[in-house]
Amino acid sequence: MKNNIHDLEEKFQARIDAGEKIEPKDWMPEKYRKTHIRQISQHAHSEIVGMLPEGNWITRAPSLRRKLGLLAKVQDEAGHGLYLYSAAETLGISRDQMFDQLHTGKAKYSSIFNYPTLSWADIGAIGWLVDGAAIINQVMLTRTSFGPYARAMVRICKEESFHQRQGYEIMLGLCRGTEEQKEMAQDALNRFWWPSLMMFGPKDEDSPNTEQSVKWKIKRKTNDELRQEFIDITVPQADFLGLKMPDPDLKWNEERGHYDFGEIDWDEFWQVVKGNGPCNKERLKARTDAWDEGAWVRDAANAYAEKQSLKKQSENNKKIAS
């Protein structure tokens, strides 16, 4: 057989072009595997670290209704992380390796979670904007070429819509409340708007991996396309709340059929990615503490499982003997 690497890669690309999904045991280029391990695990880390800023407000939610909603949302984020870790594991990386990469700072997670949640309104802004931005990205990923990733995304997207509505309802409540409450909502929007736009990643011309990712149908749209889509959807929602977007350059462009918007502060983006955001250290410490302090639980569960299995074995042996 002539299965040299070039032929295999050509066949692989032909399968992708034909719209076929790639499953874990199929042959794939090493770079496709590595890109997926990196992207899926970082997506999983984002879900897990994403629980921290919101968990900050569970005990201080203003009503039982809000508390139930937020608890359920945070629990969903844990679930989303688990779906994604499982998808990444099908490519041959272990859960412990992924945790290790997160805890040592080798793997990244979405930079948005390195911003603090200073007021209750931030929980509204996160649900509305951060989950809103995530949905745009994740809806695209339901059609990604790697089967397990696409399936995890379908599951996640079904659940994510509640998160965004939960957030928007919080914002709506505040905007229809007292003057101070509306100011809280505006302040949260001011702080979360730009970081939300950064969630889509660098501009296309500064994103060297985009071309290959689009070719392999890992991404079906570019960062700038997704960002524009998010802005176009979100601006009317801010108008509905009676809030003002913190961007003086934001205005509807009739000719393009899109909103024009101001320059994103990419220096800030890269600072946060490199670990110098307001909460990077705090987030990572919360993660490593949870992992270290949970070690005895994991060990105890292993010891118990082993004991039970030995007990069962000896019972079986007795049955056979009698």
Next chain:
Amino acid sequence: MENKSKEWPIWEIFIRSKNGLEHKHVGSLHAADAEMAIENARDVYTRRQEGVSIWAVESIHITASNPENSGELFEPAKDKVYRHPTFYELPIELKHI
């Protein structure tokens, strides 16, 4: 930060969404034993009443066919059109057949 703990094994989870339907693979998770696998599956895969029954099978017990053998395994069925009802030509006026 050292971690000497052994990783919990991986389990494949199958959910029956309602009686009358088959169990369907939904994904996998880690658990120390079978009982924990069921409990975790409940939390991870049925938060919105997605199921009425769970199967958990430790992944190492699953034997999977190799995609490289797909040709010899599945291609022989390709040219056996006579296994399909449309292969047989009958007069159009014939009913219920």
